[in-house]
Amino acid sequence: MGRELRRKQAKRERKSLQKEVVSEENQIKKLIKITLLIVFIVCVIYLIAALFITKEVNWFDKEDKSETLVTNTILASETFKQKEEEYYVYFYDYSEEDSEITSAVSSKLSTKKVYKVDTSSALNNNYVSEESNKSAKKLEDLKVKASTVIKISGEEIVEYYEDKEIVNNLK
Numbered sequence: 001m002g003r004e005l006r007r008k009q010a011k012r013e014r015k016s017l018q019k020e021v022v023s024e025e026n027q028i029k030k031l032i033k034i035t036l037l038i039v040f041i042v043c044v045i046y047l048i049a050a051l052f053i054t055k056e057v058n059w060f061d062k063e064d065k066s067e068t069l070v071t072n073t074i075l076a077s078e079t080f081k082q083k084e085e086e087y088y089v090y091f092y093d094y095s096e097e098d099s100e101i102t103s104a105v106s107s108k109l110s111t112k113k114v115y116k117v118d119t120s121s122a123l124n125n126n127y128v129s130e131e132s133n134k135s136a137k138k139l140e141d142l143k144v145k146a147s148t149v150i151k152i153s154g155e156e157i158v159e160y161y162e163d164k165e166i167v168n169n170l171k
Contacts, residue, residue: 074115076127080139080155087113091127091148093120101147104167119144134160 050056074082079089090105092098105114119128129143136142136157144150149166151159161169 072113072115074117075121076117076119076124076142076144077139079115079117079127079142079150080152082113082115082152084113086151086153086158087115089115089117089150089152091117091119091144091150092146094118095120098147101163101166104170105149108170132160132162 047057074089076091088105088109092101117124117127127142127144129145131143132145132148133141133143134157144162146163147166149159149161149170150157
C-alpha cells in the first residue's frame with residue numbers, strides 16, 4: 001500500500017500545484033486590471049478638473065484666438081532695446097485703460113509691432129511724470145504721462161502721441 005499512497009499523494013500535490021499556478025496568473029491579471037482602473041479614474045478626475053475648475057483645457061471655447069500685435073508687454077527700461085528696426089511702444093495704466101485709445105492702437109497699428117508698458121507698475125515709475133519729454137534721445141530722458149504711443153525707429157523717437165492725439169493722429 002505504500003506505493004498506492006505515494007501515487008495518490010503525488011496526484012494531490014499536482015492538482016494543488018496547478019491551482020497555485022492558476023491563482024498566481026489570476027492575481028497578476030487582477031493587479032493589472034486594478035492598476036489600469038486607477039490610472040483611468042485619475043485621468044478622468046484630471047480632465048474634469050482641467051475643464052471645469054482650472055480651465056486648462058478649453059474644449060468649449062469657440063472664440064477667435066487670433067493673436068493681436070498689442071500683446072507684447074515690456075518694461076519702460078526696455079523701450080529702446082527691442083530687436084525690430086521700427087516699432088511702437090504704447091504706455092498706459094492697465095488698471096485705467098481707455099478703450100477708445102486701445103482700440104485705436106489695435107486697429108491703426110494692426111500690421112505694426114506694438115509693445116505695451118504698464119505705467120502703474122512700480123518698475124516703470126521712473127519714466128512716468130506729470131510733464132512729458134517728447135524729444136528724449138535716450139532712456140534716461142524719457143518721461144511719459146497718461147496714455148502715450150511712441151514710434152521708435154533706429155533707437156530714436158520718431159513720433160510721439162499723448163491721450164486724444166493718439167486717436168486723431170496715429171497712422
